[in-house]
Amino acid sequence: MAKVVVKNVYKKYEPSRGGITAVSDFNLSIEDKEFLVLLGPSGCGKTTTLRMIAGLEDITAGEIYIGDKLVNDVQPKDRDIAMVFQNYALYPHMSVFDNMAFGLKLRKTPKDEIKKRVHEAARILEIEHLLDRKPKALSGGQRQRVALGRAIVREPKVFLMDEPLSNLDAKLRGQMRVELIKLHQRLQTTIIYVTHDQVEAMTMGTRIVCMRLGFIQQVDNPQVMYDYPANVYVAGFIGTPQMNFADAKIRDDGKNVYIIVGNSTIKLPESRMKNILGKGFDGREVIMGIRPEALHDEQVYIDSLPDSTVNAEVEVVEMLGPEALVYCVVEGTNMIARFKPNTKARHGDVIKVAIDTERLHIFDKDTEKALFRD
Amino acid sequence: MLTPLKKQLSKIVPCNFGVIDQKGNILISSDEKNENILPLVDDILSSSIFPMETSSYVISKIKPYRTNIFYFYLEKKVKDFSLVLKLLSVMTENFIKSYYDRYDRAHFLRSVIQREITDVNMRKKMSSYKINDDQQRIVLKIKTIEKTNHSMETILTNLFIDHKNNYIIELDNCDIVYIMEADEDAEEMAILAANDLIATIEQELLIPVVVGIGKIVTDVGSLADSYESANLACEIGGIFELEKNIFTYSKLGIGVFISKLQKEELAQYLNMIIDVKLFSKLDEEIIRTIQKFFENNLNISETARKMYLHRNTLVYRIDKVLKQTGLDVRNFDDALLFKTAYMVKSYMEKLNDNI
Numbered sequence: 113m114a115k116v117v118v119k120n121v122y123k124k125y126e127p128s129r130g131g132i133t134a135v136s137d138f139n140l141s142i143e144d145k146e147f148l149v150l151l152g153p154s155g156c157g158k159t160t161t162l163r164m165i166a167g168l169e170d171i172t173a174g175e176i177y178i179g180d181k182l183v184n185d186v187q188p189k190d191r192d193i194a195m196v197f198q199n200y201a202l203y204p205h206m207s208v209f210d211n212m213a214f215g216l217k218l219r220k221t222p223k224d225e226i227k228k229r230v231h232e233a234a235r236i237l238e239i240e241h242l243l244d245r246k247p248k249a250l251s252g253g254q255r256q257r258v259a260l261g262r263a264i265v266r267e268p269k270v271f272l273m274d275e276p277l278s279n280l281d282a283k284l285r286g287q288m289r290v291e292l293i294k295l296h297q298r299l300q301t302t303i304i305y306v307t308h309d310q311v312e313a314m315t316m317g318t319r320i321v322c323m324r325l326g327f328i329q330q331v332d333n334p335q336v337m338y339d340y341p342a343n344v345y346v347a348g349f350i351g352t353p354q355m356n357f358a359d360a361k362i363r364d365d366g367k368n369v370y371i372i373v374g375n376s377t378i379k380l381p382e383s384r385m386k387n388i389l390g391k392g393f394d395g396r397e398v399i400m401g402i403r404p405e406a407l408h409d410e411q412v413y414i415d416s417l418p419d420s421t422v423n424a425e426v427e428v429v430e431m432l433g434p435e436a437l438v439y440c441v442v443e444g445t446n447m448i449a450r451f452k453p454n455t456k457a458r459h460g461d462v463i464k465v466a467i468d469t470e471r472l473h474i475f476d477k478d479t480e481k482a483l484f485r486d
Numbered sequence: 487m488l489t490p491l492k493k494q495l496s497k498i499v500p501c502n503f504g505v506i507d508q509k510g511n512i513l514i515s516s517d518e519k520n521e522n523i524l525p526l527v528d529d530i531l532s533s534s535i536f537p538m539e540t541s542s543y544v545i546s547k548i549k550p551y552r553t554n555i556f557y558f559y560l561e562k563k564v565k566d567f568s569l570v571l572k573l574l575s576v577m578t579e580n581f582i583k584s585y586y587d588r589y590d591r592a593h594f595l596r597s598v599i600q601r602e603i604t605d606v607n608m609r610k611k612m613s614s615y616k617i618n619d620d621q622q623r624i625v626l627k628i629k630t631i632e633k634t635n636h637s638m639e640t641i642l643t644n645l646f647i648d649h650k651n652n653y654i655i656e657l658d659n660c661d662i663v664y665i666m667e668a669d670e671d672a673e674e675m676a677i678l679a680a681n682d683l684i685a686t687i688e689q690e691l692l693i694p695v696v697v698g699i700g701k702i703v704t705d706v707g708s709l710a711d712s713y714e715s716a717n718l719a720c721e722i723g724g725i726f727e728l729e730k731n732i733f734t735y736s737k738l739g740i741g742v743f744i745s746k747l748q749k750e751e752l753a754q755y756l757n758m759i760i761d762v763k764l765f766s767k768l769d770e771e772i773i774r775t776i777q778k779f780f781e782n783n784l785n786i787s788e789t790a791r792k793m794y795l796h797r798n799t800l801v802y803r804i805d806k807v808l809k810q811t812g813l814d815v816r817n818f819d820d821a822l823l824f825k826t827a828y829m830v831k832s833y834m835e836k837l838n839d840n841i
């Protein structure tokens with residue numbers, strides 16, 4: 113159990129190894145007992161960050177603290193951490209008990225202590241009944257738990273997990289996601305978790321750190337990150353189907369703010385106006401963002417949102433059971449709408465679509481940053 | 487080394503037993519405190535009659551291996567203790583013998599990969615150790631920065647325990663060599679093994695390791711070649727293949743040639759294929775992008791998806807390279823030139839690092 117503080121950390125690999133600055137000015141304070149997720153596409157520096165916290169990779173500049181202690185010069189094994197990777201292998205001839213105990217034996221932990229810790233870990237993982245089994249006799253999910261057990265018996269202050277679920281098939285991955293959430297509740301320990309999968313990040317993280325090219329883009333809890341993405345990149349990375357984007361222009365007539373997209377004019381509500389009205393944005397080119405579920409085709413919405421209703425040409429309708437994804441063209445831009453499954457939209461129709469302007473996003477065209485963030 | 491034996495015997499022997507070596511160390515014992523046997527050790531070592539018998543113990547002498555001597559003791563609390571002692575002694579002798587056989591074989595293979603044995607001697611030992619010459623093998627070199635007091639070896643031994651014909655050899659520095667038998671897909675098998683061992687070592691010991699995978703060889707004499715190529719892969723793999731901890735000799739490609747050139751030759755060559763000044767001006771984002779583009783086999787859509795870039799952004803960057811260097815990396819030939827230039831440049835950096 114510990115806080116982890118990362119201060120102005122940089123990682124530049126040696127010139128002979130490509131010389132890439134994998135992590136730039138990383139600043140983050142991770143609270144005790146937090147489930148913190150590092151999220152971003154391949155190559156954005158997640159693994160490098162995690163390995164620097166572990167001490168498996170040198171840091172080029174900056175400071176890392178684990179539980180108030182500066183660990184820059186502390187060996188990984190003395191940092192009170194445990195790692196979990198996507199790859200793991202169990203010792204085939206050893207029982208589940210011995211598989212979990214082995215690392216402790218190597219570290220000359222007293223026998224009684226080993227026994228206590230292994231049983232405790234097995235209890236937490238609900239595999240007590242499997243302690244005598246050999247790995248051969250376990251299912252995939254059970255093996256994964258044994259691998260987790262190895263980390264748990266170390267009783268670390270911080271767990272560092274690097275895409276632990278990415279080798280599993282979709283079904284097992286879904287199950288293990290839930291298991292990990294439970295595990296975190298039981299362990300009451302700090303977990304730093306790396307993934308490129310935004311669904312994992314959204315479902316598991318108490319906070320998400322969204323990264324790109326070694327830079328932190330945004331740190332927030334999942335809902336805030338979803339509702340108030342700081343820039344176009346985060347907005348597009350989080351959420352499936354992706355947020356819809358369209359080039360647009362701002363008009364500020366002194367009383368109201370409008371977004372002009374193609375031939376349509378959309379009036380912004382109070383809440384979305386406040387950082388814009390009278391701030392000299394009139395005529396500014398922006399990128400408008402709308403999540404698929406902020407588009408509505410039901411009459412009640414169209415009636416109540418006359419200032420933000422646009423025409424949409426329907427191209428494809430995908431019925432998914434609980435919802436329908438409607439691929440359409442709005443003012444020359446391809447968009448995806450998430451409608452109720454009873455939608456009447458059909459291929460070839462031109463329909464009216466109401467935009468929920470309370471959930472409209474506006475980004476500066478040059479900086480790609482959100483113009484308003486609450 | 488005798489712990490597995492102890493585990494086995496504990497299940498079947500209902501009274502105290504144990505093994506003592508010729509220096510009087512109690513190697514294994516069913517009674518952790520050893521209070522009854524300790525006072526007898528000196529007598530055992532000096533006794534000339536075996537089986538030896540005391541008021542509560544019978545003791546046999548075993549010579550499983552060369553001049554090494556061991557003693558097995560058994561409490562006289564079982565029926566027919568003489569017979570039981572004989573049986574247990576034979577079991578123990580076989581156990582120790584096979585342990586040493588394996589140890590000897592590893593020792594032998596170590597001299598083979600380090601070319602410290604003559605051909606004639608090698609042939610002789612191969613037949614006495616019953617090591618099959620006609621067998622496809624591949625050598626993995628596991629490199630780390632820290633001494634681990636045999637922990638790494640212990641982990642590997644337990645991880646690969648099912649592969650009786652594979653050998654784990656500790657070298658004098660911190661490195662370990664793993665000699666694998668593999669018939670089909672030898673390299674893939676080696677990569678799987680490497681993945682497993684890296685994950686396990688890094689997780690259990692929290693030390694970073696890299697693995698070099700040597701070339702596939704088909705006879706024992708060539709193991710030294712495989713070892714050397716694994717070494718080379720470890721040495722230079724990181725220069726040519728980024729962000730990996732497993733380097734395969736066969737994938738080094740032209741890297742092997744580059745690593746054989748002198749600095750001056752490298753500089754000359756670099757100048758020949760590219761304007762070095764322009765090349766050095768490429769910013770990191772571009773280099774990073776092109777690397778990923780190569781990793782994804784010059785596939786624009788795939789690269790854009792993986793890097794989460796807009797396709798146009800990627801194309802724009804590729805065009806920028808074309809403008810700055812005259813190389814259009816969408817074309818195979820130019821891509822090859824770019825890649826080679828990049829490899830040469832990295833290798834020169836490495837040489838500079840080492841000075």
Ligand SMILES: Nc1ncnc2c1ncn2[C@@H]1O[C@H](COP(=O)(O)OP(=O)(O)O)[C@@H](O)[C@H]1O
Nearest residue numbers: 125129130134154155156157158159160728729
């Ligand atoms: N060992 C390494 N040597 C050189 N460059 C590396 C190494 N590991 C990663 N990189 C580079 O650093 C960047 C970040 O990589 P990484 O941290 O693995 O990202 P992620 O885990 O988000 O995919 C990438 O551009 C990658 O090429």
Ligand SMILES: [Mg+2]
Nearest residue numbers: 155158159160
């Ligand atoms: Mg990674």
